Amino acid sequence: MQIKDLLSTGKNGRLMFSGIDTVELAGEYGTPLYVMDEEAIRQNMREYKRALEECYGKSSMVCYASKAFACKEIYRIAMDEGIGADVVSAGELLTAVSVDFPADKIVFHGNNKSDDELLLALNCGVGLIAVDNIEEIRTLDKLAKRLDKKAKISLRIKPGVTAHTHEFIRTGAIDSKFGFALETGEAMEAVLLAANCESLALTGFNCHIGSQIFDAEPFAAAAEVMLEFIAKVQKQTGAPIESLNLGGGFAIRYTDGDREVNYREYSLKIAKITKQKCEELGIPVPFMMIEPGRSIVGNAGITLYKVGAVKNIPGHRKYVLIDGGFTDNPRYSLYGAKYDIIAADKAAADMNETITLAGKCCESGDLIGENMPAPSLEPGGIVAVLATGAYNYSMASNYNRLPKPAVVMLKGGKSRIVVKRETLNDLLRNDI
Numbered sequence: 001m002q003i004k005d006l007l008s009t010g011k012n013g014r015l016m017f018s019g020i021d022t023v024e025l026a027g028e029y030g031t032p033l034y035v036m037d038e039e040a041i042r043q044n045m046r047e048y049k050r051a052l053e054e055c056y057g058k059s060s061m062v063c064y065a066s067k068a069f070a071c072k073e074i075y076r077i078a079m080d081e082g083i084g085a086d087v088v089s090a091g092e093l094l095t096a097v098s099v100d101f102p103a104d105k106i107v108f109h110g111n112n113k114s115d116d117e118l119l120l121a122l123n124c125g126v127g128l129i130a131v132d133n134i135e136e137i138r139t140l141d142k143l144a145k146r147l148d149k150k151a152k153i154s155l156r157i158k159p160g161v162t163a164h165t166h167e168f169i170r171t172g173a174i175d176s177k178f179g180f181a182l183e184t185g186e187a188m189e190a191v192l193l194a195a196n197c198e199s200l201a202l203t204g205f206n207c208h209i210g211s212q213i214f215d216a217e218p219f220a221a222a223a224e225v226m227l228e229f230i231a232k233v234q235k236q237t238g239a240p241i242e243s244l245n246l247g248g249g250f251a252i253r254y255t256d257g258d259r260e261v262n263y264r265e266y267s268l269k270i271a272k273i274t275k276q277k278c279e280e281l282g283i284p285v286p287f288m289m290i291e292p293g294r295s296i297v298g299n300a301g302i303t304l305y306k307v308g309a310v311k312n313i314p315g316h317r318k319y320v321l322i323d324g325g326f327t328d329n330p331r332y333s334l335y336g337a338k339y340d341i342i343a344a345d346k347a348a349a350d351m352n353e354t355i356t357l358a359g360k361c362c363e364s365g366d367l368i369g370e371n372m373p374a375p376s377l378e379p380g381g382i383v384a385v386l387a388t389g390a391y392n393y394s395m396a397s398n399y400n401r402l403p404k405p406a407v408v409m410l411k412g413g414k415s416r417i418v419v420k421r422e423t424l425n426d427l428l429r430n431d432i
């Protein structure tokens with residue numbers, strides 16, 4: 001599912017998202033506004049689930065990496081689609097279990113989980129805790145013993161493969177704050193320590209090699225390294241390693257310049273190498289897991305803003321000032337991320353201008369994009385920024401004491417609020 005598949009131009013020339021008039025949405029719910037399409041999210045989840053089952057049968061699980069977009073409704077949808085979920089904090093875990101998400105389908109990640117977070121994970125009965133460091137192995141063993149539980153864990157490994165967008169590096173990836181390094185022997189040390197902990201059951205390994213990755217090769221390379229490690233661990237320790245989790249990071253098409261990604265083909269390529277490698281090593285194919293976040297929700301969402309003013313600085317640039325900014329979408333200021341925009345009130349207008357889309361915060365770096373192709377935009381108009389479903393709402397802040405926007409979900413030609421807009425009173429709630 002691509003963002004462009006959800007967009008059309010209505011009879012009045014307005015931008016329709018999933019068949020609904022975006023100018024009317026902005027009028028009804030206010031701006032800035034996150035708008036997401038439920039069917040697109042479900043289709044993305046199904047596409048991954050089907051692909052994994054095609055590759056590995058039932059011995060597989062797709063976990064939605066909920067940091068991409070976390071709220072009660074997304075856990076309800078993931079639960080309804082029968083997939084698992086990744087969480088990385090007590091907040092995400094509590095949100096999931098508050099809507100009765102099955103705890104045994106939750107993987108708890110994080111490189112510095114607090115004791116309270118680990119206790120919550122144990123008490124909720126999460127399916128797997130992805131342990132990140134030696135300290136955590138010791139702490140979790142102690143806490144599990146205290147509760148008279150046996151914690152099922154996997155260890156986060158640095159496979160020595162890191163990837164970003166179109167490049168990947170096979171070696172030298174030990175400089176990361178996440179997980180255990182293979183090269184230094186740290187990973188094997190962790191295995192031996194965990195295997196000796198009475199209250200831990202080491203059942204698998206996990207890795208995550210990067211984000212917005214367009215090619216299958218880096219995943220296949222990581223899978224090979226991880227499988228070699230599994231074979232080595234089984235030989236040296238006899239530990240019953242059942243699962244291999246290859247993480248997330250599958251790319252989406254943000255702008256027209258990005259190519260489309262076919263997640264089924266992607267999965268088939270990785271599965272082929274995985275199976276070949278298992279045969280070569282003489283080990284059974286593990287229970288395979290992946291954790292897509294961005295590619296489940298990213299292309300299912302847009303953000304609507306109202307233009308407040310336009311500043312044309314001759315010889316320099318044209319700023320279009322909107323009523324949100326890096327408080328609701330920090331991705332340009334964080335990583336120079338690129339977006340396409342459309343004028344919601346004249347969706348088919350020529351893109352004959354080049355603009356800088358700037359927010360309302362007191363920071364010059366508060367931009368959604370620079371050198372963006374745009375139609376002429378005027379004060380009062382509505383602008384849609386495309387493919388904002390991932391890492392926008394979940395990364396939103398209250399800088400300058402701006403309330404976070406509402407999230408509206410579309411389905412079957414109807415819209416509903418799934419996250420209310422913060423009020424000014426919400427901003428005062430915790431102040432003494």
Ligand SMILES: *Cc1c(COP(=O)(O)O)cnc(C)c1O
Nearest residue numbers: 065208211248249291292293294
């Ligand atoms: C961020 C993350 C993911 C999801 O990454 P996407 O790029 O959103 O698919 C999955 N697993 C882990 C461990 C992560 O840190």
